[in-house]
Amino acid sequence: MQQTKTVRFASTTRKLFESKNMSSESVQAARNTDTKIKLSLPDRAYREIKRRILENEMPSGTIMLESELADLLDMSRTPVREALIRLSNEGMVEVRPRHGMRVLPVSRDDMIEIYDILTALESEAADLVARRGLSEQQLGQLTAAVDEMDQALEKDDLTGWANADERFHLLLVEFCGNKRLTNMVNTFWDQSHRVRLLTLRLRPKPSGSNDDHRAVVAAIARNDPDAARDLHRQHRLKSGTMLVEILEKHGLSNV
Amino acid sequence: MQQTKTVRFASTTRKLFESKNMSSESVQAARNTDTKIKLSLPDRAYREIKRRILENEMPSGTIMLESELADLLDMSRTPVREALIRLSNEGMVEVRPRHGMRVLPVSRDDMIEIYDILTALESEAADLVARRGLSEQQLGQLTAAVDEMDQALEKDDLTGWANADERFHLLLVEFCGNKRLTNMVNTFWDQSHRVRLLTLRLRPKPSGSNDDHRAVVAAIARNDPDAARDLHRQHRLKSGTMLVEILEKHGLSNV
DNA sequence: GCATGTGTTAACGTATACATTAATAAATAC
DNA sequence: GTATTTATTAATGTATACGTTAACACATGC
Numbered sequence: 001m002q003q004t005k006t007v008r009f010a011s012t013t014r015k016l017f018e019s020k021n022m023s024s025e026s027v028q029a030a031r032n033t034d035t036k037i038k039l040s041l042p043d044r045a046y047r048e049i050k051r052r053i054l055e056n057e058m059p060s061g062t063i064m065l066e067s068e069l070a071d072l073l074d075m076s077r078t079p080v081r082e083a084l085i086r087l088s089n090e091g092m093v094e095v096r097p098r099h100g101m102r103v104l105p106v107s108r109d110d111m112i113e114i115y116d117i118l119t120a121l122e123s124e125a126a127d128l129v130a131r132r133g134l135s136e137q138q139l140g141q142l143t144a145a146v147d148e149m150d151q152a153l154e155k156d157d158l159t160g161w162a163n164a165d166e167r168f169h170l171l172l173v174e175f176c177g178n179k180r181l182t183n184m185v186n187t188f189w190d191q192s193h194r195v196r197l198l199t200l201r202l203r204p205k206p207s208g209s210n211d212d213h214r215a216v217v218a219a220i221a222r223n224d225p226d227a228a229r230d231l232h233r234q235h236r237l238k239s240g241t242m243l244v245e246i247l248e249k250h251g252l253s254n255v
Numbered sequence: 256m257q258q259t260k261t262v263r264f265a266s267t268t269r270k271l272f273e274s275k276n277m278s279s280e281s282v283q284a285a286r287n288t289d290t291k292i293k294l295s296l297p298d299r300a301y302r303e304i305k306r307r308i309l310e311n312e313m314p315s316g317t318i319m320l321e322s323e324l325a326d327l328l329d330m331s332r333t334p335v336r337e338a339l340i341r342l343s344n345e346g347m348v349e350v351r352p353r354h355g356m357r358v359l360p361v362s363r364d365d366m367i368e369i370y371d372i373l374t375a376l377e378s379e380a381a382d383l384v385a386r387r388g389l390s391e392q393q394l395g396q397l398t399a400a401v402d403e404m405d406q407a408l409e410k411d412d413l414t415g416w417a418n419a420d421e422r423f424h425l426l427l428v429e430f431c432g433n434k435r436l437t438n439m440v441n442t443f444w445d446q447s448h449r450v451r452l453l454t455l456r457l458r459p460k461p462s463g464s465n466d467d468h469r470a471v472v473a474a475i476a477r478n479d480p481d482a483a484r485d486l487h488r489q490h491r492l493k494s495g496t497m498l499v500e501i502l503e504k505h506g507l508s509n510v
Numbered sequence: 511g512c513a514t515g516t517g518t519t520a521a522c523g524t525a526t527a528c529a530t531t532a533a534t535a536a537a538t539a540c
Numbered sequence: 541g542t543a544t545t546t547a548t549t550a551a552t553g554t555a556t557a558c559g560t561t562a563a564c565a566c567a568t569g570c
Contacts, residue, residue, distance in 0.1 A: 040553070065521070076555045077522090085340045091435070098521050098562055113433045116379060120436075124375035178368045180346070181375075184439060296524070320551065331525045332552090353532055353551050 041079035046086050048073060053092055053103055054193050060105035060255060069101065091191050105254035106195050108247045114192045115240030121185050122169060122236055127229035128176035130220045138175050139221060142168060146213045153207065158200050165206075168213055172232075195243070195255045202246050209239070296334035301341050303328060308347055308358055309448050315360035315510060324356065346446050360509035361450050363502045369447045370495030376440050377424060377491055382484035383431035385475045393430050394476060397423060401468045408462065413455050420461075423468055427487075450498070450510045457501050464494065 039047075049069065052058040064072070069080045084101055087093045093101045106114075134142070145168035152160035166189070173185045212235035219227035247255070294302075304324065307313040319327075324335045339356055342348045348356045361369075389397070400423035407415035421444070428440045467490035474482035502510070 042553085067521075078554055078556090081523090082337070082340055082553095085337055086344060089341060089344050097523085100521085113435045116383060116433055117376070117436050117439065120375040120379035121372070124371060128371060178371055180368045180443075181372050184372065188435075322551075333524055333526090336553090337523095352553085355551080 041075045042082035042086075045069070045073050045075065045079050045083035049083060049087060049101075050092060050190070054190060056194055056197065058103050060103050060194070062103040063100050065100035090187050106192060107254050108244055108252070111192060111195060111244055111247060112240070114188045115236065115243070118185065118188055118192075119233055119236040119240060121181055121188075122173060123229045123233040125173040125176040125178070125181060125185070126216055126220065126232040127225040128178065129172060130223055130225040130228040132177065133223060134175060134220060138171075139217070141171055142175075142217050142220075145171060146210055146217065149206075149210050149213070153205065153210075161206060162196065162200055165209070172216075195247070198255055199243065199246050199250075199252070202250055203242065209235075212238070296330045297337035297341075300324070300328050300330065300335050300338035304338060304342060304356075305347060305445070308342075309445060311449055311452065313358050315358050315449070317358040318355055320355035345442050361447060362509050363499055363507070366447060366450060366499055366502060367495070369443045370491065370498065373440065373443055373447075374488055374491040374495060376436055376443075377428060378484045378488040380428040380431040380433070380436060380440070381471055381475065381487040382480040383433065384427060385478055385480040385483040387432065388478055389430060389475060393426075394472070396426055397430075397472050397475075400426060401465055401472065404461075404465050404468070408460065408465075416461060417451065417455055420464070427471075450502070453510055454498065454501050454505075454507070457505055458497065464490070467493075 049058070058064075066077045066080050066084070069084075070077045073080065084093065084095050087101075088095050091104060093103055095101050145164050148164035149161050149168070152158070152164055170186070170189065173182050176182070212231065216228055216232045216235065219231055246252075304313070313319075321332045321335050321339070324339075325332045328335065339348065339350050342356075343350050346359060348358055350356050400419050403419035404416050404423070407413070407419060425441070425444065428437050431437070467486065471483055471487045471490065474486055501507075
């Protein structure tokens with residue numbers, strides 16, 4: 001796969017990045033003792049680097065040396081190295097000796113891979129949720145997310161819609177009670193997060209999407225695992241296909 | 256989940272472990288410069304520790320300090336720490352400060368979680384393989400694995416059967432071409448490897464299992480993704496259920 | 511100009527030093 | 541004897557030191 005185009009939104013993003021670099025706010029956030037839990041420095045480094053990637057403050061292709069990260073985060077190289085092992089294992093960055101850490105772009109092919117996995121895991125989660133059933137509260141949470149998507153669409157609030165959509169999917173997975181599956185799904189949501197964020201306004205208005213969500217919730221409510229699994233699978237296949245088409249249509253080879 | 260029983264096979268395993276501890280073979284293996292690739296010390300530590308876990312040389316519940324591992328592997332603590340981060344992220348061990356690394360037992364509930372995930376991912380892999388098709392060579396490899404399972408069963412060679420079974424499943428996943436999915440499946444195979452190994456002679460002779468494999472291969476060969484996915488899914492649900500029942504029947508709460 | 515060789519240097523990879531503190535041992539109180 | 545407090549110590553977590561060597565800069569040859 002030849003790298004033909006890397007999306008950077010350079011001027012805006014670079015500026016925000018430098019601005020944040022100048023401020024001590026996020027450095028302090030990485031360094032502060034949390035009042036409830038004292039986080040180790042590797043944990044802090046991991047969280048802060050990841051936050052910057054997810055929020056596109058470190059866009060794909062960003063290269064930083066261990067020593068630069070250590071300076072940025074006001075700690076020695078050791079905890080930075082430990083954090084990078086974790087981030088590297090999660091597919092968020094690659095680590096090349098003497099070149100440092102590079103934030104991994106997400107290609108069209110990457111997205112296909114990721115969505116194939118999410119399709120499988122989320123569908124299985126829907127099946128499991130339908131088998132074990134939901135409490136009234138859990139059902140209420142799912143339904144609330146669906147309602148919020150509707151409301152966001154009425155207001156043309158795409159960001160609101162995306163947040164509620166994410167919440168719906170992640171709640172669904174969490175309710176299946178399989179911690180490993182939930183962690184896996186979170187990992188792949190993280191890997192694909194920036195693509196969804198950056199393509200949010202390039203996609204058609206997600207009008208029919210919530211019909212799918214409602215159908216999945218209804219299948220779950222009547223404890224029909226096969227239907228829940230299939231409906232969610234179809235939904236996931238549709239949204240995955242659409243996202244890939246957007247990447248292709250706009251020539252976004254690496255985000 | 257209260258820990259009521261931890262399988263140790265203590266006398267045999269302990270003995271082998273100590274014997275191996277005494278020899279310098281595996282230490283040298285971890286230390287030797289490979290003639291093709293010079294492995295970093297964290298990589299070596301990771302591989303050697305993992306090998307010992309998978310081969311039950313470090314059985315579940317084994318506790319070792321960083322310094323002990325460093326001595327064992329003839330290196331300093333730093334690469335050991337780095338290896339443990341990876342192993343911990345893969346769910347093979349847990350790391351507790353001042354208690355060291357502990358090889359994680361795999362409970363009945365863990366196995367249910369793991370098999371739910373494998374069911375989802377392998378079924379998706381079967382779907383993808385059927386869509387993209389197989390080369391003659393790939394088809395030959397799958398068929399060879401199935402044939403070897405048959406032959407192993409004729410000879411009552413359970414180990415041979417298990418190896419061929421593993422090869423079948425992992426090839427199937429590899430042929431779908433999704434590297435992330437393959438890596439995930441490998442991780443969960445690793446987590447459940449010792450349970451399969453240790454229950455191999457407790458299970459009924461896997462007579463009908465290969466019928467399932469053949470049916471999956473046939474569906475793939477005629478490029479029928481829905482059939483491939485469903486057949487493999489049913490196969491996986493069966494084998495997962497059976498394995499869990501064995502754990503329950505023999506009171507194996509943690510392996 | 512391009513290709514090749516040599517020298518320099520800095521980014522690791524790894525070992526070691528040091529500060530922190532959780533866990534354990536010992537002392538004390540009842 | 542049991543419960544509580546205090547002292548000790550060793551296992552981290554983290555920083556730093558040092559050796560290795562890949563990457564780069566510069567020189568040389570064609």
